[in-house]
Amino acid sequence: MLRLLLTGWMLALLAGCASPPPPPPDGWQTLAPGLTHRAWAPWQNSDVHALRVDLGRVRVTLSPPGEAGQPLDQMPSRRGALASINASFFDREFRPRGLTVSDSQPWPALLKAPATARDPLLACDTTCTIRFDAPAAPESGWRLAVSGTPWLVRDGNARTAADDASCANLCAQTHPRTAVGLDASGRQLIVLLAAGRRGDLKGLTLAQTAQLMRELGAVQAFNLDGGGSSTLLIGGESRLPRPLNEPALRRVANALHLTPR
Structure with missing residues (x-):
């Protein structure tokens, strides 16, 4: 009997050692130095x-024009990335x-869309900034620029349901989402993705x-682009649940990659 008890105790101890550590109290988990992830x-x-x-x-970094039309998990530029999102x-x-730049080179064929010049964009040289007065051409030193629409937070003020009413389908209805932002210091990029189109899991306005x-x-x-385009790869693996009607990753124009410096 004593031998059986000791054996059971040892197995329980080994199982406990093999268990993953509990998530931190605030839900954030470190993926790499300078990169944390939270799901909730x-x-x-x-x-x-x-x-x-x-x-x-x-x-x-932003994937190059030559990879346009590929799903994120097939883009060669994602290799070595800690995480990647659609853009x-x-x-x-x-x-x-909108204005798009990869590796300091503007994309050759820009989509002519209404109010493109007013689309907000993320631009990076040695640091990154978000511009709501996008210029017609990239500024000197920009190695990356990616545009989206519409604004979400401007000078600390978040858009409201009243703002969404002006674009009912894109804004006020729930969809899978991808968004980017910067904190007050400009030294922290914030990325958010929401799953949707999965039965009761509709997405966000x-x-x-x-x-x-x-x-x-x-x-x-x-x-940024959402719906079936919304994609999050962490370590090359898809981490955002897919829409039920679109289980495979969608082909997209480009992707933002996060790589160690």
Whole structure:
């Protein structure tokens, strides 16, 4: 009997050693130096993922034009990335909406969309900034620029349901989402993705997305392409639940990659 008890105790001890450590109390888990991830449900029937990126330790890059039309998990540029997300809105030829720059080179064919010049964008040289007065051409030194629409947080003020009413389908209805923002210091990039189109899991409105971005510390933020395009790869593996009608990763125009500096 004593031998059986000791054997059971040893097995329990070994099982406990093999168990993964519990998640931290605030839900954030470190993926790499300068990069943390959190997954939670801020509302009933929601599934949200966020990344906090220390831009002093993690570099942001945009996939090149030659990879347009590929799903994220097949883009060669994702190799070595700690995490990757989808980026630009695009047309049927995978031309991105708004000013777009990869590796200091502007994309050759920009989608001519209404109010493109007013689309917010994320631009990076040695640091990153979010511009709501996007120029017609990239500024000197920009190695990356990616545009989206519409704004989510501007100077610390988050959009509301009243703002969403002006674009009912894109804004006020619930969809899977992808968004980016910067904190007040400009040294932390904040990324948010929401799953949706999965039965009771519908997604978020843009006002809800903006509320979460502000709670995460973003003082400037805007919306990237969402719906079936919303994709989060961590270590090359898809981590955002897919829409039930679109289980495979969608082909997209480009992707933002987070790599160690």
